[in-house]
Amino acid sequence: MSKFAVLATCNLNQWALDFEGNRDRIIESIKIAKKHDAKFRIGPELEVCGYGCQDHFLEYDTYLHSWQVLADILKDESCYGIVIDIGMPISFKGVRYNCRVICLDGKILLIRPKVWLANDGNYREMRYFIPWTERKVDQFQLPELIQKICRQKYVTIGDCVLDAGDVRVGFETCEEMFTPQSPHIQLALNGVEIFTNSSGSHHELRKFDKRLSLITGATRLCGGVYLYANQRGCDGDRLYYDGSAMIVVNGDVVGQASQFSLKEVEVVYARVDLREVRNYRSAVSFGMQTLNAIKYEVVHVDSLINDDNNHPSIRATKPVKKVQIFLPQQEIALGPACWLWDYLRRSKSSGFFLPLSGGIDSCSTALIVFSMCRIVVGECADGNQTVIEDARRLAKEEAPYIPTDPKEFCNRILSTCYMGTDNSSDDTRRRALELSKTIGSYHLDVNIQSCVESMISLVSLIFGRTPQYSVNGGSNSENLALQNIQARLRMVLAYTMAVLIPFFRGIGGSLLVLGSGNVDEALRGYFTKYDNSSADINPIGSISKEDLKRFVSYCAETFNSSILQEFIDATPTAELEPITSDYVQSDEVDMGLTYHELSAFGRLRKVNKLGPYSMFMRLRDEWQNDMDMEEIAEKVKRFFYYYSINRHKMTVLTPSYHAEAYSPDDNRFDLRPFLYRPFPYQFKLIDEYVKQYGSE
Structure with a gap:
């Protein structure tokens, strides 16, 4: 006889400190799971308060409000009849822990703290929490408001196993899956057949393959069912959590939620x-190793097996035919676009303002916004009421308006502007205009040469001498100052336009200014501090020039737009110096490094x-087949020299x-110094x- 269990996991678009919104999304996910007869539901890491609370985890209020939200869930009888695994921070004996709270029918079965904390890259969990000792168990006295609801005073807290008699459940939390000694190995040897992982894992280009490999590998090695839940969306920071909740059985994906979505x-x-898990384990070297397994304490709960096992129509869910994996250029079209939508709707801004230079970076940023509009239109067509309401608010329209054309x-939410000077070319001006027509943005073409000349006149009045460009015999200092005047004036004008465009269009509010500097130029410091790279947010700030070219090429094919190929073919140039018969400013020449080389250095x-x-x-x-040793040495030294002298610029990069x-x-x-002696010993x-x- 088969032993069927219906299990559920989820993506939730939680927001740091949005306690009521987070609560409602948790309850909705529980109701949906119950609707499909699930006996167990797992949610994302720290879903009650939002993963990205940062130093708010150091505040007592965050823990108080998390308990209050949990109290609301425990009192809600629509959440009964299913084991629910909920993530929240908990203080125990004066120490803060990142915990899972396992509940059933208004009672708490177990509190499971995180054993291995994420503490590198984007994560600073050790700043906020303490790791729990493996297999340690204690008794936790519940807050009074929870005691009144649960009729419980104490509950087990620790690294335990949930025993339902006919099946055991074990727990991992995000980082623990990525560690060399992942808990699921010992849990499996303790008879655990269902593993859960509540995660707050962010998107990075090409990262999904690694995550998928770890999740499928966890059960391919020792058999079992793996439930992976993840947060999705912008939690109020630079990260985009990319969902991809999954259910895996014996290494096969049997359920996959979307990676990028506005749901x-x-x-x-x-x-x-x-029974399939047990049969799988009987075919691998499993039994003997259980003899040496480290034992876990168990907490008991009623059966998780569904009641209709004998009905002939009941079948196990079949594996997914093909797991959806996006190419990097598709990830750029989707991830930053979804992040921008969350940021826009939650900031209550009226839209975006983007300076269009006619180059590939600002083109990429504009295309990401257009991709966002395409996603919004798609979600509206699917009846996503939350997106429809947000779109109406941004469009300043009432029902029955629904956006149907990206x-x-x-045009309603993106304003673009070409800010030309005497150094600008007709080609970049034309490309900016054609791009705006392609995506439909509200576009302006402004000549700021009079502003530049006014600033130069002021400088001439101060010093009694007019600075000159290098091509006209000026010094490096004069040349740099003249370039920076143009760049910084564009930043001032961008913020001015972001306030005045909504006023003159009669839509009110203000626009978020978008930056469009790529990761390679930021790394080299090849930008003017506080120029138009300074903005409110930057969707391409950690994407390489090479990946941006692939993205624009993908858009050219997807949107059937010929103008986009011109952006790809154009020589990258800042257009801050005069164009002469024998000189056109080139970014790669100025830097002394190619974008390909910068990516490698980075x-x-x-x-x-x-x-x-x-x-x-x-x-x-x-690189020995491409250049000689002397040239390699010079390029490495050039990179680190400019990295070191420009490091201060990176402290003020646009988020x-x-x-x-x-x-x-x-x-x-x-995290590195911003005052260097440029590596003389090295x-x-x-x-x-x-x-x-x-010479060899």
Whole structure:
């Protein structure tokens, strides 16, 4: 006889400190799970308060309000009849823990604290929480408001197993799946057949494959059912949590929720046959290792097996034919777009303002906004009421308005502006205009040369001399100052326009200014501090130029737009110096490095943790067929020199969507000094090595 259990997991678009909204989404997910006869429901990590509370986890109020929200859920009888696994922070004996609270019919069965905390990259969990000791068990005295509801005073807290008699459930939380000694191994050897993982895992380009491999590998090795839940959306920070809730049985995906979506609540469920798990384990080297397994304490609960096991129509959910995995260019079209939508609707702004330069970076940003509009239109067509209401508010329309055309909706929420000077070319002006027509943005073409000349006149009055560009015989200082005047005036005008455009269009409010600097230029410091790279948010700030080109190429094909190919083919240029018969400013020439090389330097520096000397030694081998050792050495030294002298710029980078593992974001991700002596000892060692071996 088969032993069927219907299990549910979910993506929830939670928001830090949005206690009522978070509560309602949790309850809705429980109701949906029950509607499909699920006996167990798991939600994302810290779903009650939102994962991204940051230093609010140090405040007593966050814990008080989390208990109050849990009290509302425990009192709600529509949440009865199903075991619910809920994430929230808990203080125990004066120490803060990241916990799962397992409940059934208004009572708490178990509190399971996180054992291994995420404490690298974007995560600082050790700043807020203490890791729980493996397999430690204690008694937790519940707050009075919970005691009154549950009629319980104490509950077990610890790294335990939930025993339902006919099946055992074990728990992992996010990071614990990524650790070398993941709990699911010992849990399996203790007879656990259902593993849960409540996660707050963010999107990075090309990361999903790793996550999928870990989840499927967890049960392919030792059999079992794996329930993975994840947060989705912008939690109020640079990260976008990308959902992808899954149910996996013996290494096969039997349920997959979407990775990118504007749905507030998405539940995936499956009917699993636990006999299949037992049969699978009988075929692998499993039995003997259980003899040496470290034992877990157990907490008992009623059966999780559904009552209709004998009916001939009951079947286990079949594996998904093909797991959905997006290409990086598709991820750029979807992840930052969904992040922008959450940021826009929750900030209560009236839309976006974007300076269009006619180059590929601002083009990419505009296309991401247009992709957002396409997603919004799609969700509205599917009847997503939350998106419809937000779209009406942003469009300043009442019912029955529903956006059906992405270009029409884009015109309402995106304003673009080409800010030209005497150094601007007709090609960039034309590309900006054609792009705006392609996506439907409200577009302006403004010549700011008079502003530039006024500033130059003021400088001339102060110093009694008019600065000149290098091509006209000026010094480097004069040339730099003249370029920066244009760049910074564009920033001032951008913020002015962001306030005045809604006024003159009669829509009220103000616009969010979008930045469009890429990760490679930020890493090199190739931008003017407080120029139009300074903005409210930047959707491409941690995406490489090479990935942006792939993204624009994908959009050219998807949108059937010929103008986009011109952006790809154009030479990247800031257009801050005069164009002459024999000189056109080029970004890669100015930097002395190609964008391909910058991406390589970025990954080696951040991901591979290589300093100047080790990076040179690595590239000596990797690039030996492309350039000689002296050139490699000069490029490495050039990169680190400009990285060091421009490091201060990275402390004021516009908050950017996190998409790349080598992002130089100083405020959260890449913590380094901003005053350097530019590596004289390391450079000397490189030079000595080249002198000794360079001629061989």
